[in-house]
Each structure stands twice: as structure tokens, then as C-alpha cells.
Amino acid sequence: MPDHLSLLLVVIPLIAAPVAAILPRGRLPWATALTVTSICFILAGMQLWAVVHDGVISYELGGWAPPWGIEYRIDAVNAFVALIVSGIAAITVPYALLSAEKEIPEHQIPHFYSAFLLCFTGLLGITQTGDIFNLFVFLEISSLSSYALISLGQKRQALTSAYQYLIMGTLGATFFLIGVGLIYSQTGTLNMMDLAERLPEVSGLNTVHTGFAFIMIGFALKLALFPLHLWLPNAYTYAPTVITVFLAATATKVALYVMLRVLFTVFPNGFISTIPTGDLFILSGMAGIIIASVYAIYQVDVKRLLAYSSVAQIGYMALGIGFASAMGVTATIIHLFNHALMKGALFMAVGAIIYRIGDCRMDNIQGLGRQMPWTFGAIVTGGLSLIGVPGTAGFISKWYLVLAALEQDAWILVAVILIGSLLAVIYMGRVIEALYFKPAAETNLAVKEAPILLLAPTWVLVFANIYFGLDTELTVGVAEHAAQVLGVAAK
Amino acid sequence: MDFFIGHYNYWIAIFLMMVGFYTVISRGNLVKKIIGLNIFQVSVFLLYISVSTVKGGAAPIITEGIELYSNPLPHVLILTAIVVGVATTALGLALVVRIKEAYGTIEEDEIHAQDHSL
Numbered sequence: 001m002p003d004h005l006s007l008l009l010v011v012i013p014l015i016a017a018p019v020a021a022i023l024p025r026g027r028l029p030w031a032t033a034l035t036v037t038s039i040c041f042i043l044a045g046m047q048l049w050a051v052v053h054d055g056v057i058s059y060e061l062g063g064w065a066p067p068w069g070i071e072y073r074i075d076a077v078n079a080f081v082a083l084i085v086s087g088i089a090a091i092t093v094p095y096a097l098l099s100a101e102k103e104i105p106e107h108q109i110p111h112f113y114s115a116f117l118l119c120f121t122g123l124l125g126i127t128q129t130g131d132i133f134n135l136f137v138f139l140e141i142s143s144l145s146s147y148a149l150i151s152l153g154q155k156r157q158a159l160t161s162a163y164q165y166l167i168m169g170t171l172g173a174t175f176f177l178i179g180v181g182l183i184y185s186q187t188g189t190l191n192m193m194d195l196a197e198r199l200p201e202v203s204g205l206n207t208v209h210t211g212f213a214f215i216m217i218g219f220a221l222k223l224a225l226f227p228l229h230l231w232l233p234n235a236y237t238y239a240p241t242v243i244t245v246f247l248a249a250t251a252t253k254v255a256l257y258v259m260l261r262v263l264f265t266v267f268p269n270g271f272i273s274t275i276p277t278g279d280l281f282i283l284s285g286m287a288g289i290i291i292a293s294v295y296a297i298y299q300v301d302v303k304r305l306l307a308y309s310s311v312a313q314i315g316y317m318a319l320g321i322g323f324a325s326a327m328g329v330t331a332t333i334i335h336l337f338n339h340a341l342m343k344g345a346l347f348m349a350v351g352a353i354i355y356r357i358g359d360c361r362m363d364n365i366q367g368l369g370r371q372m373p374w375t376f377g378a379i380v381t382g383g384l385s386l387i388g389v390p391g392t393a394g395f396i397s398k399w400y401l402v403l404a405a406l407e408q409d410a411w412i413l414v415a416v417i418l419i420g421s422l423l424a425v426i427y428m429g430r431v432i433e434a435l436y437f438k439p440a441a442e443t444n445l446a447v448k449e450a451p452i453l454l455l456a457p458t459w460v461l462v463f464a465n466i467y468f469g470l471d472t473e474l475t476v477g478v479a480e481h482a483a484q485v486l487g488v489a490a491k
Numbered sequence: 492m493d494f495f496i497g498h499y500n501y502w503i504a505i506f507l508m509m510v511g512f513y514t515v516i517s518r519g520n521l522v523k524k525i526i527g528l529n530i531f532q533v534s535v536f537l538l539y540i541s542v543s544t545v546k547g548g549a550a551p552i553i554t555e556g557i558e559l560y561s562n563p564l565p566h567v568l569i570l571t572a573i574v575v576g577v578a579t580t581a582l583g584l585a586l587v588v589r590i591k592e593a594y595g596t597i598e599e600d601e602i603h604a605q606d607h608s609l
Contacts, residue, residue, distance in 0.1 A: 133568055140575045144582055151586055156593035160602055163586045167515060170528055170579050177535050177572060178508075184565070185542040 005050070006059045006072045006128055009043050009082065012036055013121040021114035025106060027097070029113040034093045036117060040124065041083075041090040048079040052481065058130075066130070067191035073130030077482040080333070081257045082127040084340050088249040089120050091344070095457040096242040099351050103240045104152050112152060116246070118145040123254050132180050132266070133190045135258065136173065139222070142254075143169045146247060150239040161234035168231040172221030179214030182207050192266050200268040209275060215262055216277065223255040225318055226288030229311045236307035241351030244303065248310055248347055249340040256317055256336055260329065263321065264486040272324050281322030286416050288315030293423035302350050302360040302431055306343065309386065309427065312420060313339050316401055319413060326483045327404035333479035335397035338468060342385040342394055345461035349378040352450035352458065362430070367440025369432070371447045376435055378458045383428035385465045388421050392469040396476070500541040507534035519599040521590065525583045532576045539565040539572075 016036040020029040051057060051074055059072040074082075096116075104112050122142025129135050147169070151162035184190060186207050187198040202208050217228075224232040236244045263272055272278050289312050296308035313335070320332030350360050352375045357364060369376035385392035388399075398417060405413040449455075468475050495502065507530055514527025543565035551563035587597055594602050 133571075137571060137575065140579070144578055147582055147586070151589065156590075157606060159586055159590045159593055160606070163521065163583065163590060166579070166583050166586065167524060167528065170583075171512075171515065171531070173575075174532055174535055178538065181535065181539050181542060181565075 004059070005043055005047050006057055006074050007061070009040055009047065009086070010121060010125045010128055012039060012043075013117045013124065017114045017117035017121065020117055021110050023110055025109060029110040030093070030097050030100075033096070033113045033117055034090075037086065037089040037093050037120065040086040040120070044079070044083040044086040044124075047074060048076075048083050048478075051076055051079040052478070067189050067194035070134050071130040071191055071193075072128045073193065074128065075482075075485045076478060077260065077333070077485055078127040078257065080337070080478050080482055081254060082124055084253060084337055085120070085123050085127060085250045088246065088340055088344055091457045091460055092242060092246045092249075095245065095348055095351070095454060098451060098453050099242045099355060100240065102355050103154055103242075108152060112149070112240075115145045115148045116243075118142075119149060119246070123250055126254050127257060130192050131190050132183075132192055132195065136177055136180065139173055139176070139258075142251065143173060143222075146243070146251060149243045150235050150247075152243070153238040153240050155238055157234065158238035161231070161238045165231040165235045168221055168228075172218045172228075175214045175218030175221070177218075179211040179216075179218060182211030182214065186211075192261070195266050196268070199266065199271075203268055203271055203274075212262075212267065212271075212275070212277075216259070219255050219259050219262070220284075223252055223259065223314060224311055225314055226284050226292060226311055229288070229292070229314070232311060233304055233307040236310065237301060237304040241303075241347065241354055244307075245344055245347040245351065248307075249344040252310070252314060253336050253340055256314070256321075256332070259321060260332070260486060263324075264329070278322045278324045281318045282413070285315040285318035285322060286413065288312055288318065289416055289420040290423070293420055293427065296427040297423065297430065299427075300362045302353075302362065302365065303347070305427055305431065306346055306350065309424065310339075310343060312423075313343070313386075316397070316417070316420070319417070320401060320404060323404050323408055323410075325404060325407060326480075327400065327407050329483040329486060330476070330479045331397060331400035331404045333482050334400055334475050337475050337479070338385070338393040338397045338465075341461055341464050341468065342382050342392075345378055345458055345465060346382040346386065348454070348458040348461065349375050349382060352378075352454045355450055355454060356447050357444065362434045364441075364444075366434050366438035366444070367436075368444055368447060369435030370440065371444065372449045374455050374459070375450050378455075378462045379435065380432060381462045381465060383424075383432065385469070386428060387424045390469075391466065393465045393475075395469055396472050400476070500537065504534045504537040504541060507531075507537065521587045521597040521599065522584070525580060525587070528583070529576065529580060532572070532579075536569045536572060539569045 013036050016032055020032045023029045057074040061070040100112060119142050122138045125138030126135055129138060147162045147166045150165060151159050186202045186205060187195055189195055189198060221228045236248060292308045292311035296305050299305035299308060317332045317335050320328040353365055353368060354360050385394035388394040402414055402417055511527045511531030511534060515524050518524050543562040545559060545561045548559045548561040549557045551560045591597050594605055596602060
């Protein structure tokens, strides 16, 4: 069993997805999803433990030796990302029970869980695989199922935003495919480790540069890196809340992992500095942090506000990549984890409000903070973490990011990071003002606290935000180890 | 001259790529956008198949007397990519049907006009 750990992580949800679809309506599909995600969470934990203690796992699919067969190659980086994905999924599913019953028509519930499990399969597959074409296939599995999931939203705009995401996402994936084809034409291999060996010889060729650019742009689209983020605010706003929680906390993180993998493992070290990739990452990161945060301030829908904030947070992660230093990549990986925790908690709390009043527009939620103290508490703590107040997880990521910027003597970037935090104070402040300091509308006076099944998963994430703000051994330790595995030079 | 004629399959792939990409960006009709997306994807299939050709190579079927074969791997990859493309098109068209039901139109500007008037 431990031998097949890495494969089981992908195969179990893949088999469970059609099973969930044919189960009768009611709670059985949910129970299936819950069992599967919990098992995967445990397996991912075992996998990370095995990787950290015994070194890299290499699994040959069907017994075909790499580079001919497909290889699953697990090191500290993807074991960590797989743990994040399965952990968030295992927390999202308990939350989904009530939230999905409220927001999704009953006859679609089995299909909803089926698509959810497929999306989960795709995301885990992307993290596990060591074959770059296999990665494309998993990318499309996760993308296609997430388009379907987004279109399940209650408003009709959900359909148009799913369509918009489908067009942009397919363009991104096809760009990636073009890039892989160009690189394959020069190296004759698709295995990432094999590519890493063969690329240095041909890294001066224009074809390889073009392929690299196609892969980067393709994944920048999936990552919603500013200014390629246009699909994200609509998709997050109109998707069912559970799906917003899941995608916000996992899909962009996995895309970021692929960026790191391609930049630092597949392409030879130093390649990033031969063409001005790092500068582009820093530029779009800076622009994203400032512009998306300003956009967030003017939103009237809380979900949309948080979606713009996500674009800004992706900007922070892009900065870390742009530095191309060990410290920068460490900061990116730490923020990847912490952002999953804070956005997960915030979207879940907003979902609890939607569960009660069916909406989350600023003028409809006024005064609700007093009636729903636990939900309000989750939003405040999540907001503090987003701002980066000491004692929360957000502080740790900002701290390492500032250290990485200082290491480069990039004072402007330090200023940008701090301005981004100040802007976060303003937009989270607006939400808190509406929830607590505005008088409640009469229609809202009867609103009660959200049910415990919604609050419990939310508060698990809130406590995680505080816990990982105080005890950084796991996050920082693993992130530093991961940066080392990626082989990023110290400076 | 050889640069143009000798690589004609690549030129066709690039031409189709641009046609498809431009259609996706410029057309407001949701079905036409999907058609553009298809052309764009097909151009990538052509690119892969062109890459796999070996000069003077036969089809990759083992028979006596033939030493040189074209590379079959990109063919297999493209079979997978075709399946992905079909799934994307199906899902995209299904969404267009639902959009038509919800909005009564599949023109992008009319959909925008309806959403903003709400």
C-alpha cells in the first residue's frame, strides 16, 4: 500500500467521481465525497511525511521506466501542495452539505459532487505527475469540471462567467500545449527530470525561448496573474460559494506550483535571468497588488471584493517568484499555504451570510455582525490575517516577503507590499463597517447565527490562521526545504 | 524561398493559429467564439504532427525492409488532445444553450446590456 500511495491519491477520487454521479439523491453522494477527501487528506499527509524523511518518491505508472513511461515524482514541493489541496477539500466537503443544499437544485446534487471529485482528481494529478503532457491532461480535467461547477451558480451570470472562464482557460491550456510541443521538438522528451537534463544543451535556441514564453503565458492565465485575471472576479462571484472556497484556495495555488516547477526544475537554473522573466513577474506582481486592491475597495459585493483581493494576493506570490532567490521562493510557498487558509476562511464566512440572507451585497448585510457573532468573528480574524497583523498567518508570509525584498535592496517593493497591506485595511474595513457599525435593516433583525455545520469548518480554518501565525515550524520548515529542492540559489 | 515552401506545414499551422485566436477575440457571437477556439486548437494539432515527421520516414508500423519511421509519440499525444478539445467544445456549446435559455440571445454585447440594466 505505501508503495502505491502516490497513485492512489489520484485514482481514488477518479473512481469515486462516477460513483457519486449514479448514487441516489439525498446525502449519499456527499458522504462519498467526504470519505474520499478525508482518505486523500490522510494519504497526502503520509506522503509528505515519507518524502521529508525518506527522500523523493518515484512511481512508475504501469511499470514503464521513465523517461518512456509516465512517472509520478514526489518531492517536498508537490507533496506540500498536494497536502494543501486535499486538506482544503476535506474541510470544504463538510461545509458543502448545507451550503450546496441551499444554493444548488436538489436533482443536481449528485452531479455536483461528481464534478467536485473530478476537479479534485485533476488538481491532485497536476501536483503528483512528473510528466509534462500528463500535467496538461490533468489540467484540462480540473478546468473542465470547474467550468461546470461554476455554471451551477444561482444567478444567470454564473453561465456567462463560466463561459468566459472556459474561453480564457482553454486559451491558456492550449498555449501551454504549444509550449510543450516546441520544447518536445528540441529535446524529444516529456519527463520533467529528463527535460531538466537535456534543456541546458539547447537553452540558447529561439524555439526553446518561444516554448518557455508560451508555457508562462498559458499558466499566467490559469493563475489569474495581473493583467490576465479578467475571468477570476466573475467566476468567483457567481459560482456556488462552496466552489468559490475550493477554487480560491486550491486552483490558483496549483497553477502557481506549476510555474515554480517549470521555472526552477524543468528549465535550467539561471534561465530565468537570461530572458527578463523575473522583471516581468515583479512588474505584474506590483501592478496586481496596487490596482486589484484599489478595485477591491470599490466593490459592493463582498464575494467580488474578496475575489479582487485574491488577484492582489497572487501579486505577492508573483513578487516572490520574480526575485528568483531562495528567500523569495520560500516566501511564495509560505504565502501559497497561508493564502489558502485565509481566503478559505473568509469565503466560508461570507457563505454563511449568504446561507442566511441569500446575498452578500454591502447594503444588505448591514448590522448582521451583531446577529451573527461567530461568522463576524471569522471575517474579522480572516481579515486581520489578510492584512498581515502579527499573530496571524498572513504576517508570516508578508514578513518573509519583505525579508526577500530587502535582500535584493528593493525598497520600492517593500513600500508596495506595505501599501498593499494598507489597502487591505481599507477594503476589509469597509466589510467590517457594514457588518458591525451600520444600523441593521429591519428585515435583518430576525436573522440568526449560521448553523454549526457551516461554522465549524470556517473556524477550523480561522484557528489554522492563528496557529500557523504563531507556530511556523511546519510552514517555514517545509517551504525552506521545498525551495532547496527546487534548487534555487541563495541570492 | 525554401524557408517558405520547405516549411509550408508550419506556415499553415501559424496561419490557422492566428485565424482562430483572432476569431475568439474579435467575434461577439458565442458560437463563433467556440468555432475560433476549435480552429486554434486544431492548428496546435498540426504543429505537433509536423514536428513528428522524419524526412523519408515511413508510417510507424513495423514491417520488414523499412528502417526509418516517423515519430509516433506526438500522434498519440494529439489523440489525447483531440479528446480534450471535443470535451471542451461540448461543454462550451452546452453553456451556450443554457445562456440562450437564460438571456434569449447569444450575442455578447446584448448579454452585457441585459446584465447592466438589472
